[in-house]
Amino acid sequence: MLEKALAGSKGYYAWIGFLIILILIGLAAYLKQFQYGLGVTGMSRDVTWGLYISQFTFMVGVAASAVMVAIPFYLHDHKAFGPVVILGEFLAVAAVIVCVLFIFVDLGQPGRMLNLVLHPTPSSVMFWDMVVLMGYLLLNFIIGWTVLGTEKKGFPAPGWVKVLTYIAIPWAISIHTVTAFLFAGLPGRYYWLTAIMAARFLSSAFAAGPALLIIICLTLRKLTSFKTSAEAIQSLAKIVTYAMIANVFFVLLEVFTAFYSNIPGHMAALKYLFAGLDGYNNLVPFMWTAAVLAILGITLLLIPRMRRNEKVLVAALAAVFIASWLDKGIGLVLGGFVPNAFGKVTEYIPSLTEVMIIAGIYAIGFFVLTILYKVVIAVREQSPNAEH
Amino acid sequence: MNRRDFLKAIAALGVGGAAVYKGSNHLKAQAAVMKKSSEAKLAGHWAMVIDVSRFQKPDDIKQVAAACHRFHNVPKIDDPDHEIKWIWQEDFEHTFAELESQYLSEKIKKMDFPVLCNHCENPPCVRVCPTKATFKRADGIVAMDYHRCIGCRFCMAACPFGARSFNFIDPRLFIEEVNPELASRTIGVVEKCNFCVERLAKGQEPVCVKAAKGAIIFGDLDDPDSTVRKVLNENFFIRRKVELGTGPSIYYVIRGGVAGA
Structure with a gap:
């Protein structure tokens, strides 16, 4: 099936070429x-994890969010998600x-x-x-590839795939829970030391992941023959809405516990992120941008007239996605290192080399995604009702 | 291969396996004998008591740190983002941030405290290390295998004492005078104080203990007759962040000496 990724329009080749250039720049960096x-990065003795680990954390969430399409389709027979499921799996x-x-x-x-x-x-x-990430990678690849292969030949998917889809559902929850546990069990890192860390991770993932998926679906609809139904888009948008509300609610719970208890260690990182600490305030503008975008996104998504207008919808979803990324892809990991073990603040600014490596890795992600989606679209175009 | 050869091969494998097993037992027995006959210092739980009042001349701690760093080939990197330190000095409000008070006496405010790895009883760094490159020995020392460390820095996120340093840049370019007796580290690994396990194995006390001339007392907490136990019995002491439950093995006696109890 992979050969289908080799033939495409000029636009397709231009996109692939652009990604390969980014990948090469990243490789050089x-x-x-x-x-x-690692001295070429902005990381230091005090801030020992930077944008690499925070991007990792954020993307585990995007990976886990495939389950938000799988649960309605496989467990509740929400048929509108049928064509989209494979996009979620390959994402x-x-x-x-x-x-x-x-x-x-x-x-x-x-x-x-x-x-x-x-x-x-x-x-x-x-x-x-x-263990869970490798398992999840295998599960999604095997499920997606097998279903697509049988679809091409005009057969229904074999029974064992159904078993794997059921296994993949709790497995998706596990990858983000375990990733939260990387942070949530460390003594002395008060910003991370919270029982709702896994819940926060999952809620922000289930907002940001499907938001990205909708934007991808709308892009594909514009550029390719893959037309996602308005019903599927609207169902996904509702999932984004309530997941984002839960995410903001969980953050407010953290604020309450920290400030009502008045325990200095629990307040310090939040103060640093939203107001600055001891004169250090690099992240304050990012965090307030996240707060404003989160509220804006939720408001637009909650009003049915706005949500149904696909132009407004894209803006709202972008707001939600960026807000989640700023919160989890920047603030969460960096905030955990402030203050350090001696009550001092060290700030982190990524280096250009670091940013180039990050861009290269995301380009690899988009490259894999493009190839997989190209195969999906080509298979679907060739066999609308699969007769060979 | 016919059935007869196959059975023969299985039998040979079994005999070979038994021989290897016997051999490894033999090695173990030899190791045990060596341990007993050597002059190594042994303990159930190594710990340090630091008499802070005897560290109050401006360069006292710096000299101890320099001796340690020289012995262990710790590079001298001035950039605080990349520096490597095994033992160094902090003031009271940073060593014991949670005990800070505006009414603290000027004397205590100005005191310098040597800080180093706490060789915790329940070390979070050991718990999180994905390769067992950081491990806890039977004598309580939290040690590292620098050849196994993958440089993920999970241990640095887990250590609540800021005791660990990471080799962000090639450390060998910054070692002023190489101590040929001990190895140096490579780029990309974490390092920290190891209570001088190399010296203990030869029956010597740690470098900082020797350099501190009595201000750091080193000994076995499991031995009720040890000096550390006697000093702890006769003085009020504090440890860093005990509320986190890691069980630090570095004890600070602030007013110092038997008279200060």
Whole structure:
């Protein structure tokens, strides 16, 4: 089926070419980091994880969000999602590959990566994260590829795929729960030390992931023969709305617990993020942008007239997506390192090399996604009712 | 291969396996004998008591730190973002941030405290390490295998004491005078104080203990007759962030000496 990715329009080749250039730039930047060490990034002794790990965290959420299409379709027989399910599964595949790459570029000794397998350590959450992410990657790829293959030949999908789709549902929840546990169990990192971390992760994922998926569907509708129904778009938009409301609610719960209890450690990171601490306030504009966009997005999505207008819908979804990204793809990881173990603040600004590596990894993600979607669309175009 | 050969091969494998097993037992027995006969310092739970009042001349702690860093080939990197430190000094309000008070005496406010890895009883760094590159020994020391560390820095996120440093840049370019007795680290791994396990194995006390000339007392907490236990019994002491339950093995005695109890 992969051969279908080789033939395409000029626009398709231009897009692929653009992605390959970004990938090469990222590769060159990574070679520099490989040579010189992680000293080329903005990370420091105090802020030991930066944009790599925060992008990883955010993208695990995007991967997990495929389940928001799978649950209505597989468990509740919501037929409108039928054509979209495979887009969700392949989005998950691309997202997990991006996650693995972000972990890889974050390692100080990437050549020793296999030590994770050679010396498996069940007490480490990172071990479990590796297990669930690899499993999730396999599940989604096998499900998507098999369903597409049988669709091409005009057969219904085999029974065992159905079993895998049921397994994939709790598995999706597990990948983001385990990722939350990377952070939520560390003594002394009060911003992360919260029982609702996994719940926050899942709610923001179920807002940002489907928001991205809708934008992708609308783009495909414009550029290709893949037309997602308005009903499917509206159902997904409602999922985004309530997931985002839950996400904002959970953040407000954190604010209450921190400030009503008045415990300094619990207040410090929130103060740093939203007001600045000891004169350090790099992230304040980002966090308030996130807050404004979150409220704006929710308001637009809640008003049916606005939500049904697809132009407004895209703006609202973009607002939700960017808000979630600022909150989880920047604030969450960086906020956890403030203040440091000695009550001091060190700020982090990513370096150009770091940003180029990040752009390269996202380009790889889009490359994988484009190839997979191209195959889907080509298969569907060839066999509307699958008669060969 | 016919059935007869196959059975023969299985039998040979079994004999070979048994021989290897026996051999490894033999090695273990040898190791045990070596341990007993050597002059290594042994303990159930190594710990330090730091008498802070004896560290109050401006360069006291710096000298101890320099001795440690020289011995362990710790690079001297001035950029605070990339610096490597095993032992260094902090003031009271940063060492014990949660005990800060505006009514703290000037004397205590100005005191310097040596800080280093706490060799915790329940070390979070050991719990989170995905490769067991950081591990806890039977004698309580939290040690590292620098050849196994993948540089994920999960241990640095988990350590509530800021005791760990990461080699962001090649450390070997910043070692002023190499100590050929010990290894240096490579780029991309985490490092920290190891209570001088290399010296303990030879029956010597840690470098900082020697350099501090009595201001740092080192010994076995499991031994009720040890000096550390005696000092703890006779003085009021504090440890960093005990509320986190990691069980630090570094004890600070602030007013110092038996008289200060």
